[in-house]
Amino acid sequence: MDEIVMSARTVDEAIELALKELDVDRDEAEVEILSRGKTGFLGIGSEVARVRARKLSAGGTATSAPAETGGETPAEAPVPPAGVSAAGDIAAAAALAAVSQILEKAGVNVTRTLRAANDPESGGPIIDLAGDDSGLLIGRRGQTLQALQFLVNLIVRRDFEGVRVTLDVENYRQRREASLRDMAAKVGARVAQTNRSITLEPMSPADRRIIHTALSDHPGVSTESTGEGEGRKVMVMPKRD
Numbered sequence: 001m002d003e004i005v006m007s008a009r010t011v012d013e014a015i016e017l018a019l020k021e022l023d024v025d026r027d028e029a030e031v032e033i034l035s036r037g038k039t040g041f042l043g044i045g046s047e048v049a050r051v052r053a054r055k056l057s058a059g060g061t062a063t064s065a066p067a068e069t070g071g072e073t074p075a076e077a078p079v080p081p082a083g084v085s086a087a088g089d090i091a092a093a094a095a096l097a098a099v100s101q102i103l104e105k106a107g108v109n110v111t112r113t114l115r116a117a118n119d120p121e122s123g124g125p126i127i128d129l130a131g132d133d134s135g136l137l138i139g140r141r142g143q144t145l146q147a148l149q150f151l152v153n154l155i156v157r158r159d160f161e162g163v164r165v166t167l168d169v170e171n172y173r174q175r176r177e178a179s180l181r182d183m184a185a186k187v188g189a190r191v192a193q194t195n196r197s198i199t200l201e202p203m204s205p206a207d208r209r210i211i212h213t214a215l216s217d218h219p220g221v222s223t224e225s226t227g228e229g230e231g232r233k234v235m236v237m238p239k240r241d
Contacts, residue, residue, distance in 0.1 A: 002022075002054060002055045003053065004018050004022060004053055005018075006018035006050070007048040007050045008049055009048060011049045011051060014048075014049045014050060015031055015051055015053070018051055018053035019053060020228075023208070023225060024055055024056075024205050026150055027149060027153040028055065028056055028205070028206075029053045029054060030054045031053050032052040032053075033050075033051050034050040034051060035048075036049055056123065089117050089118075090160075091118070091159075091160040091163045092114055092117040092124075092125035094156050095124070095125045095152060095163075096114060096125075098151075098152045098155040098156055098165075099148075099167070102148065102152065103129075108133045109133045110131035110133050110137065111129070111130050111131050112129060113128045114126075114128075115127065119166070122164060122166045124156075124164040124166065125163075126166045126168065127167050128171075129168070129169045130170050134170055135169075138169050141207070142172065142204070145167060145168075146204060146206075149165065152167065177210055180210045181210060183200075184215050184236075187200065187236050188214075188215050191220070191236045191238055192219075192221055192238065196238070197237040197238065199235045200233055200234045200235075201233065202230060202233050203232070203233065205232075208233075208234050215236065218239075219239070220238065221236050221237060222236075222240075223236050223237070224237070
């Protein structure tokens, strides 16, 4: 599922439910508010809030929903405008400024280095953070880093729609991915050997995707996400014939 319309009492609740259904973080989806709803008087005339959420592709654009059958020719994807590299530089500068403003207000002393102005895989600028206080920016299982990245994207996307800013602290993301892939391999081998399922600790959608990808071609096991909200986990199971 790449797109969903969700209803709830408030816009925030509808967004939260939509992201949960798509199994993505807030900065990995494009959200369109269809209706903010209204409370009505004593419940009379009230309306629910409605939002449409779409997964962002690796290039930072919304994934198109499948075309309905009906003989119509799907519209071609728009051609990127000329000067996109210059626009990417401006977005990268805005991202650096947003990061600097937040960290200076927080009193965190780190250097900010632009690794790439418009990385094709991440869909936007990549900013490296390093220094004596850099460890403060990671947090438990990278939660602080994810929160900081969310705030920066929130600021940048007011002027640059579709840009996805990625923050990294001294190659933490690469080390985290390597650690998760190593763990996935060991758990997969254990499950295949014992023929018994293993459920991992709660993880973010990004971490769960790494586990799913690492074991997608394993001949003896399969994976699925279980649980609700922040307690969502990956279950590794013996593959059934």
